[in-house]
Structure formats: structure tokens, C-alpha cells
Amino acid sequence: MPGLDDQTFHKTVHFERVKLLYQAAASNGLRSSFLVILFIPLFLWPYVDHALLLVWTAVVVWINCLRVLLWKEFQRRLAKQLITPDNALTWERYFVLGISMTGLPWAATIFFPFQQQPLACMIYVLLMHTGTNAAVSAMYMASKATTISYLVVTLMPTLMRIAWEGAWQHMVISLLGVVFIAIMGRCIRIHSRNLIETIELKIKNEELSKRDYLTGLWNRRHLNEFTSNLLPANTTEIHRPFCVMLSDIDFFKKYNDTHGHNAGDELLSTIARLIRQNIRSEDLAVRYGGEEFLIVFVGLKLNEAVAIAERIRQVIKQETSVTISAGLVEHEWGIDFKDLTQQADKLLYQAKSSGRDQVVVDV
Incomplete structure (x- = not known):
């Protein structure tokens, strides 16, 4: 029975993925981003220059506001059927750019001049990054590019900065971070593949339900x-x-x-x-x-x-x-x-x- 050709089928899969991606941003992602921002200045307030923390907070809030505008524009165009399987991947790229921009100031926190207890501050920053990466991977599993981009942008500079200190404690922490990246990378691949298989099955079932079995024409x-x-x-x-x-x-x-x-x-x-x-x-x-x-x-x-x-x-x-x-x-x-x-x-x-x-x- 004739159905979607391979190119159309793959475009439709990407279209469904991107819709899920923006849906996740609406339901949890964007609200969580604004809440998590507070954890950095609250904990690091005694250890980092206050003006620097306030500037950092303002930058992150501004970037997240841009992401909100991106989400609203996507929803507006989707309602008008201007988002299609032909251009869905472009909107995924916009989303990846937004999440990467968000990750840059987060990565910058490891380079803050900590006035006291630098090791404890670095460990806290690393824990924040691993936690946010776990959350990003869970919320945005519809886009492997999104989760991997955030993982690389936030954790790679953090681990390199910690390892640069040279002490054995720092090297152990960096090694554990590398193990975390490897585990997260594997989980991202597995979840992404499972999600795509689910979307493909859903599309195939919908296709069958709309086709005349004998002729392959639409019903x-x-x-x-x-x-x-x-x-x-x-x-x-x-x-x-x-x-x-x-x-x-x-x-x-x-x-x-x-x-x-x-x-x-x-x-x-x-x-x-x-x-x-x-x-x-x-x-x-x-x-x-x-x-x-x-x-x-x-x-x-x-x-x-x-x-x-x-x-x-x-x-x-x-x-x-x-x-x-x-x-x-x-x-x-x-x-x-x-x-x-x-x-x-x-x-x-x-x-x-x-x-x-x-x-x-x-x-």
C-alpha cells in the first residue's frame, strides 16, 4: 500500500520532534530556567563580587526572555500553519542556538574570582551544571542536538577549569565529570532513539488510519x-x-x-x-x-x-x-x-x- 515517501516521512518525524521540543519548553523548560537562575547568586553571594553576580543574573534573564519570545513566535506561526515539515529543522536550530546562549553564562560561573573556599565553590558550580544538564536532557530529549549542545557548552569549560588547578582533588573531580558526560551522552542517544521510534510508529499508524487499504488512496x-x-x-x-x-x-x-x-x-x-x-x-x-x-x-x-x-x-x-x-x-x-x-x-x-x-x- 503506498504511503509517505522516505523524504516526506523523515521530514514529518522531524516536524513532530520539533513540536514536542517547543511543547516541553512551554510546559516546564522556560519556567524552570528562571527559577534555577536564583541558585547561583544565592549560594555564591558570600564568595563572589555582588556586582558581578547581578550582571550575570541580568544577562541570563535577558537570554531567557529571548527564548520566551522565540517560543511565542513558534506558537504563533504554528497556529497559522507556517511551521511545516519543510522548515521544522530551522526552528530546531533556533532552539539549539537559544539553549547554547543560555549555557554560555552558566559556563562562565566556573571562572568567577572566588574570594574564599574556591574548591567548595567549584564543586557547587559543577553540581549545578550536572543537575541542569540532567534536567535539560529529560525535558528536551526530543532534540539530541539541544541536549548535547548544552552538555558541551556548560560542562567542558567547567571540567577544563577545574583540572587546570592541577591538584589531585581537582583532577579526581574532573575525571568524575568526564564519566558523567560519557554516561549522559549514552543516555541521550538511547532516549533520542526510543523517542524517534515512538514518533515513527505514531506517524505510520496515523497514515494507515487515513488510507484506503485496497487502493492506497486517502480515505x-x-x-x-x-x-x-x-x-x-x-x-x-x-x-x-x-x-x-x-x-x-x-x-x-x-x-x-x-x-x-x-x-x-x-x-x-x-x-x-x-x-x-x-x-x-x-x-x-x-x-x-x-x-x-x-x-x-x-x-x-x-x-x-x-x-x-x-x-x-x-x-x-x-x-x-x-x-x-x-x-x-x-x-x-x-x-x-x-x-x-x-x-x-x-x-x-x-x-x-x-x-x-x-x-x-x-x-
């Missing part, structure tokens, strides 16, 4: 979802033209009775294949009923759609032993999809009444 469930997005919700939205063709195999019952139901199923599959081969990628082909097929020609006016409709009719006549009759109608403002299909059905009936093997157009 009415997907048609309803597709047309609800196609029709403008209000008068302020731009009306994108489209046409609907409803077709029916001529004398299909007679063909079934003569050749048997298996041959009838093969014929339906053949016609579905010919339809797919002769429509554009943006068009939608649906098995509408037993031997009825519906096609939505997206972005085409009537005179443009009729050329494709005629090509489909002719190729079916040439490649099979049957013909089809069809009604073709263009959507007009204010008409819902149900009324539009009823108009196409009337034209289909007219085509059959007029001798079949033709496309009747609404003029």
Missing part, C-alpha cells in the same frame, strides 16, 4: 481534515482556489459480475495508481466510495483543473478496459465542502446520463 477521514484546513475560516483569510472532481467507473458492477471480485479489486488498484501518477503532489486523491474517486485540485482554477481531469480520463481508457465519468466543479466563496461535492455529484450524474466516458464541467 474520507483524511479528506475531512484536509478540506477543513483548505477552506478559509473567516472573511479575512485569503481564499485559495481549488476544484473538486468526483468520478465513477462506468459499468463497474457488470465488470465485477463478469470477471469476479478479485479482478474488480485489481481494477480499482490500477485506476488508483493511474490517478496518483497523473495528479500533482499538492493534489489529494480519495477513494470516496465503492467505485467512486474524488480528487481535490489545490490552487487551480476550473480551466486548469479540466486539463488534468481529461488526461486522467483518457489514460484510464487507454490503460484499462473500462472508462470513467466525472463531474468537475470549482469552489466559490461561501460554499462548504459538502455542498461542493453535491454539485460535483450532480455533474457526475449528468455525465452518466449523457453517454458516460466524459468529464462534465460546471459552467
Whole structure:
């Protein structure tokens, strides 16, 4: 049964991942970021210059405010269907940039001039970094690039700075930090792979639920979802033209009775294949009923759609032993999809009444 091609499938997986990524930022990530900021100045207040801590806090808050704006813009564009599988990875890159920018001032804390108890302060900073990395990995597992970027940006400079002190205590702490990075890297890979497998299974199941098993064309469930997005919700939205063709195999019952139901199923599959081969990628082909097929020609006016409709009719006549009759109608403002299909059905009936093997157009 035909489904999504590999490229479209992988883009859809990334699209779902990126939506989960921003959803995690909304539910826990951004709020937690603002709360965790307080732990650095509260603990280090006796050991670090107060002006430096206040500047650090202001910088981190400012970066997190930018991340909030990024999240809001993503949600706004997603609601308007401007975020698609084709550009989802760009928005993941924006998110990675934001989390990396957040990590830079956190990494800078290990370079603070600690006025007393420097080892204890370094250990506290390291514990904060390991804790935030564990939280980031749990919240943002939808994006391996996000978790690894934050891990590298925050922990690598921290461990290098601690090791630079040269004492055996510092070397042991750095070694433990390296072990933590190795463990986190493995966990990130495992969780990322498991999540992607779950998303892939979800997409495949959704795909199957929206496909006609015999022909591989879309079914009415997907048609309803597709047309609800196609029709403008209000008068302020731009009306994108489209046409609907409803077709029916001529004398299909007679063909079934003569050749048997298996041959009838093969014929339906053949016609579905010919339809797919002769429509554009943006068009939608649906098995509408037993031997009825519906096609939505997206972005085409009537005179443009009729050329494709005629090509489909002719190729079916040439490649099979049957013909089809069809009604073709263009959507007009204010008409819902149900009324539009009823108009196409009337034209289909007219085509059959007029001798079949033709496309009747609404003029």
C-alpha cells in the first residue's frame, strides 16, 4: 500500500520532534530556567563580587526572555500553519542556538574570582551544571542536538577549569565529570532513539488510519481534515482556489459480475495508481466510495483543473478496459465542502446520463 515517501516521512518525524521540543519548553523548560537562575547568586553571594553576580543574573534573564519570545513566535506561526515539515529543522536550530546562549553564562560561573573556599565553590558550580544538564536532557530529549549542545557548552569549560588547578582533588573531580558526560551522552542517544521510534510508529499508524487499504488512496477521514484546513475560516483569510472532481467507473458492477471480485479489486488498484501518477503532489486523491474517486485540485482554477481531469480520463481508457465519468466543479466563496461535492455529484450524474466516458464541467 503506498504511503509517505522516505523524504516526506523523515521530514514529518522531524516536524513532530520539533513540536514536542517547543511543547516541553512551554510546559516546564522556560519556567524552570528562571527559577534555577536564583541558585547561583544565592549560594555564591558570600564568595563572589555582588556586582558581578547581578550582571550575570541580568544577562541570563535577558537570554531567557529571548527564548520566551522565540517560543511565542513558534506558537504563533504554528497556529497559522507556517511551521511545516519543510522548515521544522530551522526552528530546531533556533532552539539549539537559544539553549547554547543560555549555557554560555552558566559556563562562565566556573571562572568567577572566588574570594574564599574556591574548591567548595567549584564543586557547587559543577553540581549545578550536572543537575541542569540532567534536567535539560529529560525535558528536551526530543532534540539530541539541544541536549548535547548544552552538555558541551556548560560542562567542558567547567571540567577544563577545574583540572587546570592541577591538584589531585581537582583532577579526581574532573575525571568524575568526564564519566558523567560519557554516561549522559549514552543516555541521550538511547532516549533520542526510543523517542524517534515512538514518533515513527505514531506517524505510520496515523497514515494507515487515513488510507484506503485496497487502493492506497486517502480515505474520507483524511479528506475531512484536509478540506477543513483548505477552506478559509473567516472573511479575512485569503481564499485559495481549488476544484473538486468526483468520478465513477462506468459499468463497474457488470465488470465485477463478469470477471469476479478479485479482478474488480485489481481494477480499482490500477485506476488508483493511474490517478496518483497523473495528479500533482499538492493534489489529494480519495477513494470516496465503492467505485467512486474524488480528487481535490489545490490552487487551480476550473480551466486548469479540466486539463488534468481529461488526461486522467483518457489514460484510464487507454490503460484499462473500462472508462470513467466525472463531474468537475470549482469552489466559490461561501460554499462548504459538502455542498461542493453535491454539485460535483450532480455533474457526475449528468455525465452518466449523457453517454458516460466524459468529464462534465460546471459552467
